[in-house]
Amino acid sequence: MIAVQDLRVRFGAMEAVKGVSFAVPHGGAFGIVGESGSGKSTVLRALAGLNADWTGRMSVAGQALGPKRSRAFFRRVQMVFQDPYGSLHPRQTVDRALGEPLIVHGIGDADRRILRALAEVALPAASRFRYPHQLSGGQRQRVAIARALMAEPEVLLLDEPTSALDVSVQAEVLNLLADLQAARGLTYVMVSHNLPVVAHLCPMVGVMQGGLMVETLSAADLRAGRTAHPHTTALRALSTELEEA
C-alpha cells in the first residue's frame, strides 16, 4: 500500500532524514519510534505532503507521489496529529469540523455521515454542536480521528496520537484505532516515542536515530528482545526497566 525508498528531507543545510526506506502492506500498520529530532515526524509529514522539499521515491496504492499531490491523494490519505487542542479550530463546532472534509471533497449526505462518524468513534450525538473547549482531551482526539475518517481514506497517518492523553484515555483511543482498522481495512503509519504503544498497534516497527532508520523489526522480536541495533536495545531497556519495577 505504501512504499518509501531512500527518502531524504532537508531543511536548509541540515539533512533531517538521510535515506529512509520502508513498505507497509494493505491493511497493515507500521510504527516509527525514535527520540525528538530523530526525523520520525519529518518522514510522516513528507509522506502526507506537508513537506515538499524531499528526494527519493514514495508511492501510495501503487501511484508515485510528487511534490504536489492530487485531490484524490488527500482523500485517500488522512492525518491525525498529537495535540487535539491545536488541531481543532477553537471557534468551530464539531459539526463544522466534520463537515469540512465533505465540502472539500464534494461528498454529499453530510447529515447522515456526520452522525455515523460520531457513532463510530463512540461520541454522543449531542457532542455534534459542541465547541472543542467543551470536550475533554480524549473526546477531542476522537473528533480528530472522526474528521480524518470523513473522506473515507485508506491510509491514516498518526503522529503521536495518544501522547497528550491520560493513560486510561490512551487505552480507549488505542482500542478505537484497532477497531477502526479491523472494520475498515485501514493502513496505518504511526509515529511515537512510546515503544509499548507502537508495539501494541503495529506488527512492524522502524527505529530511527539521527535521520536514519537504524533497524526495522517485528513487534514480536521487539517484545522478545531480539534487537540488532544498540539504539533499539537501549530504547527497549528503558521501557522494560520501568515495567519490571
Place this chain on the structure above:
Amino acid sequence: MLVDIRNLSIAFPSATGPSLAVREVSLSLGAEKLGIVGESGSGKSLTARSLLRLLPDNATVTADRLEFAGIDVLGASERVLRGIRGKRAGLILQDPKFSLNPVMTAGAQIAEAFRAHRRAGRREAKAAAIDLLAQVQIRDPARVAGAYPHELSGGMGQRVMIAMMLAPDPELLIADEPTSALDATVQAEILRLMEDLVSRRGMALMLISHDLPLVSHFCDRVAVMYAGRIVETLAAGELARAEHPYTRGLLECLPTLTHDQARLPVMARDPAWLA
C-alpha cells in the same frame, strides 16, 4: 515533619456553586521522596502548589492544618511566604521552555536565584552558578552558563531549572511533571539526577506525575489521587499489591512490551470512588 497537611480542600466557583477540586486531602512528608500520581484534573498539582500558596485567585482553600516546616502557610504573610517560595521549597515545572526567562542566559538566571536568597556578590553568584551547573552533571558548565534557553535542549533546560532551584539550598523540592516534555532516555537521566541530588542533600522530594510506574521507580511512597482525593497510598515497591480499583485500572490499561494483548482493558469508573 517537613510538610503536614490535614483535610485540605480547594474549591473553585462555578455556575452551579463551588466545585471542589481537592477534597479533604491529608498527607505528611519528612525527608523522603513522595510521588503524587493522578490523571488530569485529579487535583495533584493544586495540592502541591497549595504548600506554596501558589493558587489561582479565585480558589478557596480550607484546611485543618497546612504546614511547611512548622509554618502555617494559610495564615502566613507574603513576607513569610517569600522565605518559603524558592528558598526553602523549590518548584520545578513541566516545560523549561516556558519556565526559563528567554532573554537571560542560564548562568544569569541561576545567579539571580542565588543572590535573591543569599547574601552574595555578583562574582560569587556567578561562580556558584557554574558550580551548580556542574552539580547537575552538565559537562561544560561555563559554556551552558553563557547560553540562552533557546540554545539548550529540553533536557539541558530542565537541568538548568534544577540548578536554579538548588541554588538557595532548599529543604523540599516540588517537581510537577518535570519530565513529561522530555524523551524517554532524557527522562530517566533527569529523574536519576534528581533522586541522587535529593538523597545526597537530605532533601524531601514531592514528585507529581501521571506516570505511575515511572514515579514508583524513583520514590519511596506513592499517593494516588482521583477526583480530588487520595484513594490509596502505597510503598513504591508494592505497586503490584495495589488494592483500589482505580490504581489497578491505571496499571492495567498501560500497553507493555512484555505482554502482548489484543485489547487494552478500559477503566470502568465506579461512581462510588467519588463518595
